[in-house]
Amino acid sequence: MGSTRIWSWWLAAGVLATTVYFLLPASSFAARICYNVIGLAAAGALLIGVRLYRPRRPGLWYWFAAGQVLAVLGDITYDYYLYGMGSVPYASIADVFYLASYPLRFIGLFLLSRHRQPGGEIGRLIDAAIAAIGLGLVLWTFVLHPTVADGSAPALARVISTVYPVADLLLLVMLAWLFTDRRGRTPSSRLLNAAAATLLAADTSYSVMIVYFDADPFALDAMFIASSLLWAAAALHPTMATDTGGVRLPSTEHSVARLCAPAACSLLGPALLLTPYAGKNTLNSTVIAYGTIVLIVLTVVRMALILTQLKTQSHGMEELAMQDEMTGLANRRRFESALRAAMADGSAQVALLGLNGFKNVNDELGRSVGDRALSSLARRLARTVPDDALLARIGGDEFAVLLPGRNAAEAGAMATRLAAQLREPVHACGHDLLVGVGIGLAGGERGDPMEVLRRAEAAMYAAKRAGQAYRRWEPAMDEQSTGHARLGAEMRIALDTGQFRVVYQPIVAFPEGRVAAVEALVRWEHPHRGTVSPGQFVPVAEQNGLIVELGAWIMRTACRQMAQWRAELAGSAPDKISVNVSARQLVRPDFAMTVADILAETGLSPHHLAVEVTETAVFEGGQAVTTLHELRKLGVRIALDDFGTGHSSLGLLQTVPVDILKVDKSFVDNVTEAGRHSVIAEALIRISTELGMTAVAEGVETAEQADALHRLGYTLLQGYHFSRPVAEPDFGRRPIAADGVPTAAVTAQTQPSLQAATMR
Numbered sequence: 001m002g003s004t005r006i007w008s009w010w011l012a013a014g015v016l017a018t019t020v021y022f023l024l025p026a027s028s029f030a031a032r033i034c035y036n037v038i039g040l041a042a043a044g045a046l047l048i049g050v051r052l053y054r055p056r057r058p059g060l061w062y063w064f065a066a067g068q069v070l071a072v073l074g075d076i077t078y079d080y081y082l083y084g085m086g087s088v089p090y091a092s093i094a095d096v097f098y099l100a101s102y103p104l105r106f107i108g109l110f111l112l113s114r115h116r117q118p119g120g121e122i123g124r125l126i127d128a129a130i131a132a133i134g135l136g137l138v139l140w141t142f143v144l145h146p147t148v149a150d151g152s153a154p155a156l157a158r159v160i161s162t163v164y165p166v167a168d169l170l171l172l173v174m175l176a177w178l179f180t181d182r183r184g185r186t187p188s189s190r191l192l193n194a195a196a197a198t199l200l201a202a203d204t205s206y207s208v209m210i211v212y213f214d215a216d217p218f219a220l221d222a223m224f225i226a227s228s229l230l231w232a233a234a235a236l237h238p239t240m241a242t243d244t245g246g247v248r249l250p251s252t253e254h255s256v257a258r259l260c261a262p263a264a265c266s267l268l269g270p271a272l273l274l275t276p277y278a279g280k281n282t283l284n285s286t287v288i289a290y291g292t293i294v295l296i297v298l299t300v301v302r303m304a305l306i307l308t309q310l311k312t313q314s315h316g317m318e319e320l321a322m323q324d325e326m327t328g329l330a331n332r333r334r335f336e337s338a339l340r341a342a343m344a345d346g347s348a349q350v351a352l353l354g355l356n357g358f359k360n361v362n363d364e365l366g367r368s369v370g371d372r373a374l375s376s377l378a379r380r381l382a383r384t385v386p387d388d389a390l391l392a393r394i395g396g397d398e399f400a401v402l403l404p405g406r407n408a409a410e411a412g413a414m415a416t417r418l419a420a421q422l423r424e425p426v427h428a429c430g431h432d433l434l435v436g437v438g439i440g441l442a443g444g445e446r447g448d449p450m451e452v453l454r455r456a457e458a459a460m461y462a463a464k465r466a467g468q469a470y471r472r473w474e475p476a477m478d479e480q481s482t483g484h485a486r487l488g489a490e491m492r493i494a495l496d497t498g499q500f501r502v503v504y505q506p507i508v509a510f511p512e513g514r515v516a517a518v519e520a521l522v523r524w525e526h527p528h529r530g531t532v533s534p535g536q537f538v539p540v541a542e543q544n545g546l547i548v549e550l551g552a553w554i555m556r557t558a559c560r561q562m563a564q565w566r567a568e569l570a571g572s573a574p575d576k577i578s579v580n581v582s583a584r585q586l587v588r589p590d591f592a593m594t595v596a597d598i599l600a601e602t603g604l605s606p607h608h609l610a611v612e613v614t615e616t617a618v619f620e621g622g623q624a625v626t627t628l629h630e631l632r633k634l635g636v637r638i639a640l641d642d643f644g645t646g647h648s649s650l651g652l653l654q655t656v657p658v659d660i661l662k663v664d665k666s667f668v669d670n671v672t673e674a675g676r677h678s679v680i681a682e683a684l685i686r687i688s689t690e691l692g693m694t695a696v697a698e699g700v701e702t703a704e705q706a707d708a709l710h711r712l713g714y715t716l717l718q719g720y721h722f723s724r725p726v727a728e729p730d731f732g733r734r735p736i737a738a739d740g741v742p743t744a745a746v747t748a749q750t751q752p753s754l755q756a757a758t759m760r
Contacts, residue, residue, distance in 0.1 A: 006052075007191075007236035010045060014038065014229035018222060026218050032079045035221065039072035042228040049235030055242075060111035061235055064192075067104035068231055074098040091160040099160075102167040109174045109196060112189065123309070124177070126302045127262045130295060131176035134265030136169050137291045141272055143207045144169070145284055168203045171196060186239035195230035198223055262302065266295045324393040326371055327378035335392035335400055339449040342404040349403040349411035349443040352456040353381075353418065354464060356436035358397040365431060373428040377435065384421050385414065400456070408443055408472065415439045419469035438464035442473040465539070488544045490526070491537060495549060500524050502557045505725040506574070507696055507718045510710055517576040519612070519718065520558035521725045522550070538582075547582045552594060555579050559602040559609060565731075566608065572731050578610040578639055578660075583617035583624060592630035599634070606635030610660060614641050618656050625656055632657045639696075643684070653691065661688045665699025668719075672708045685713040 017038050024031040046065035050058050074097030081088040088094070144165040178193055202223035209217050234240060269292030273285070322334035330338070342348035355377075361370045374397070381399060385391050390402040401418070403411055419439060425432040440460030444452040455473035463471040471477075494500055504518040524532040541547035562577040585591050599606055611631060618624045628638055639660035640652070652658075663684050670677040681697070688695035697709045700719030709717060723729060 004238050007233045007238075010236050011229060011233050014225070014233075018225050018229075021225070022222070027082075029079075029083055032075075032083070035225070036072060036075050036079070038225055039068065039075060039228050042232040043068040043072060045232035046235040049232070049237075049240055052236075053238060053241040055240055057111065060108040061240070063104050063108035063111065064231055064235070067101040067108065068228060070097050070101035070104065071228075074101065091156050095160050099163055099167060102171065105196070105199075106170060106174060109178065109192070112192065113178060123302065123305055126298055126305065128173065128176040128179075130262040130298050130302065131179070131265045132169075132173040133291055133295055133298070134268035135172050135176075137269050137272055137288055139165060139169055139172070139204065140287060140291075141275070141284060143204065143211065145287075146211050164203065165207060168200055168207075171200050171203075175200065186237075186242050188234045188237040188240040188242070191230050191234035191237060195227050195234060198230060199227040202227060263299070266299045269295045327375050327393050329378055329382070329399075330390055330392035332392065332394040332400075335390060335394055335402060336449065336453070338390050338402055339453065342402060343444060343447060343449045343452070346405055347407075347443060348452070349406045349408065349441065350452050350456045351401040351403070351411060351415050351418065351470075352394075352440045352442075352453070352460045353399040353401070353422075354438050354440075354460045355397040356438060356464060358435060361433060361435075365429075369429045369431060369433075373426045373433055373435070376426050376428055377422070380421050380426075381418060384417050389414075400453075406443075408441070411441050411443065412470070412472065415441055415470040438468070439470035440473065441470060484540045484543065487537060487540050488546065491524075491541060491544075491546050491550075494524060494526070495546070495553065499526060500550070500553065501727065502554055502561070503725040503727050504558075504561075504577075504729050505718060506723045506729050506731075507578075507716055508722045510706060510715055510717045515574050515729065515731045516716060517574045517578060517610070518562075518729060519578045519725075520554060520561075520580075522554050523725075542582055542584055545584065547584050548588065551580075551582055551585045552598070555581075555595065556598050556602065559598050559604045562608060563602045563604040566604070569731060574731065576608055576610050576637065578612050580612045580641065581617075583614075586613065586617055586624035586627045587622070588627075589623060591627050592634065595631060595636065596634055607637070610637035610639045612639040612641040612662065615643065615652060618652065628657050642698075650687075653687075658693060660694045660696060662696045662698050662718075663714075665719075668697050668699045668705055668709065671712070672702075672704045678708070678712070681709065681714075682712045689713070 017034065021031055021034045021038070024034060043065050046061055046068060050061045050065075055061065074094045077092070077094035077097055078088060081092060081094065144162065175193065175196055178196075202220055205223065206217050206220055209220070269288055272288045273292065322331060322337075323329070324331040339348065339350065358370065358373075361373060374393075378391075378393065378399070381401075382391055385401050386403070388404065392400050392402070394400045401414070403414065419437060422435060422437045425434050427433075438460050440456040440458065440463055442452050442455035442459055444455075455477075458477045459471045459473040462477050463469065501523050503521050503523055505521060506515040507517040507519060508514070509516040522534060522538075524534075524537055526532050538547070541550055558577055558579050562574075565573040581591075588594075595609075595611075599609065611628075613624075613628070618628065632638060637659040638657050639662055640656065640658045641662045642664045643661045661684065663681065667677055667681045667684070671681050672678075685695050687693075694716065695714060696716045696718055697714045698718050700706050700709065700717045700721045702721055705719075706717055706721055
């Protein structure tokens with residue numbers, strides 16, 4: 001059988017042995033042999049348990065075993081007197097063994113309650129004292145005092161008879177102490193408590209039967225045997241090796257049982273004063289009266305202690321409710337409370353900090369790295385803000401600083417210091433992370449605190465959009481926010497009612513004039529506003545998330561149109577169609593699957609599709625770059641738009657799977673002039689050639705630019721010199737005139753210069 005079940009088998013065997021004992025003739029020699037064998041077996045089981053489980057504190061179990069051995073020696077001595085000498089004197093050597101077993105068990109129980117966590121012991125001590133005194137008064141009234149008052153017994157017999165109840169009283173005190181133990185109790189410790197309680201009940205019942213009923217206590221042997229069995233079962237249970245001294249479970253300091261049990265015991269003294277036993281004897285009345293006074297005092301002290309503890313815990317819970325668990329800073333609740341107080345007293349400045357792209361840190365490196373980075377940033381910010389300022393974490397990647405009694409200039413100076421602190425990389429879990437920040441500033445005096453916080457938030461988003469370290473709130477930001485909200489609502493209607501349309505701008509193979517590809521661009525024909533510029537509605541769509549739905553619609557429309565051209569025009573159709581994709585679309589894990597579904601739905605082959613992304617959309621890596629790799633596996637080409645204007649453009653070519661470089665218009669504008677622009681344009685075509693990429697020059701508006709670019713090596717050009725974006729491009733070959741101007745072109749001389757960003 002498994003060692004984990006020995007204790008249950010032991011109890012089953014003990015029940016069987018007890019049954020045999022009571023089936024034998026009462027007080028027979030065979031019955032006494034059976035009784036003593038059970039006792040000795042219990043002592044052996046205690047030692048076996050120590051050898052089997054090897055607890056950290058074996059000493060307490062040896063004390064229990066020694067106490068059990070002495071109790072059995074008392075039983076054997078008693079039987080010697082009974083069967084060897086014909087009578088049992090009182091007192092006798094057997095009583096010495098019996099009484100000597102109690103201190104050994106007390107020591108074991110005391111060792112069991114040691115090595116606990118500090119704190120709360122005064123309350124436990126008072127609870128144990130109340131229970132011990134209350135129950136002790138009952139023991140005194142009905143057992144101890146009648147024994148002492150019996151003048152007919154010899155002096156030694158009265159002493160021995162008094163010592164037994166006193167030992168039981170000490171056992172009661174120990175049990176009360178163990179009952180109030182707040183540690184995590186194990187099954188083994190519960191069995192020990194049950195063993196001690198059973199022994200106390202047996203001793204008390206024995207004394208009551210002898211004093212009041214002069215009855216044969218043979219039936220109580222079942223309780224004494226049960227006590228022995230429980231001592232041994234505690235040692236045989238595998239949890240006896242668990243040292244609960246250092247285990248601290250959630251506090252039950254004020255649980256119902258912990259409060260009701262001492263309260264009930266405190267009422268025992270006053271209740272005893274009403275019994276006839278107390279009134280008949282002056283000594284009884286005096287002892288009970290003084291005991292009752294002590295109980296009342298202890299109860300008052302305990303209640304005062306409970307109130308103090310509750311107040312302390314309430315304060316601690318309030319502190320926890322006002323603190324951010326991860327960083328240890330104030331949380332949003334505390335910040336808003338402090339802001340209200342500061343505004344009530346006078347003026348205050350608020351700085352709201354929003355980290356840029358921090359979600360990518362969690363997505364790419366894991367939340368543990370992100371949490372460590374946030375904690376490091378919090379410590380860095382705490383070293384920067386003034387001593388009287390309140391720094392709080394009010395959102396996942398947002399911090400706020402409250403500056404009471406400061407002016408706008410002081411707030412601006414602090415924002416500059418904060419931005420400078422966050423320019424340095426953050427080291428977290430072996431990674432050096434560069435985290436950008438946008439800071440919004442707002443102030444107020446005796447106004448609505450939440451309005452100040454809202455203004456700071458609006459300024460923070462404005463700083464992020466402008467790429468500035470910080471911005472101070474101004475009324476125009478609210479007007480812009482209101483306009484954006486209205487425009488966003490109208491965009492929702494436009495998507496549902498078909499107000500958007502897709503136009504296509506040719507990408508021309510130069511100098512032969514063939515349309516090699518087209519770029520799909522979106523236009524919004526508003527029923528009241530007229531044509532809305534993409535520069536107006538695309539940023540709003542990026543902010544409110546509609547760009548995802550709009551982008552999918554553009555992709556589906558463009559792919560369907562391209563499939564139709566390929567089917568109808570055959571060799572005259574362009575080779576590729578490019579569609580702009582936003583950062584919000586790229587960071588969606590399912591975007592590549594969305595593109596695959598659109599290709600399957602429209603019947604367009606993946607190698608006829610190119611997706612255009614900006615450098616800023618993929619600069620921070622993470623899911624955006626993963627998505628591009630997934631698209632590349634589908635067979636879709638990747639075009640890097642506005643190349644040369646973003647962050648670390650050349651570095652991106654090492655990490656981003658790029659097939660097409662679209663050279664930004666800023667390098668094309670002055671390409672006809674000798675100087676750095678033409679040098680850069682030439683360097684870019686060389687880079688693309690060496691890396692096996694295709695280069696497309698954007699924003700070509702004059703014949704001179706086209707010729708200059710061709711001389712540098714560019715063969716694919718795009719711009720108003722060749723065609724505006726139109727719904728139905730002319731895919732016929734465009735012969736180039738002697739001056740380099742396509743005969744069917746709409747030239748820059750008759751068209752204004754315009755090349756919108758992103759979706760143009």
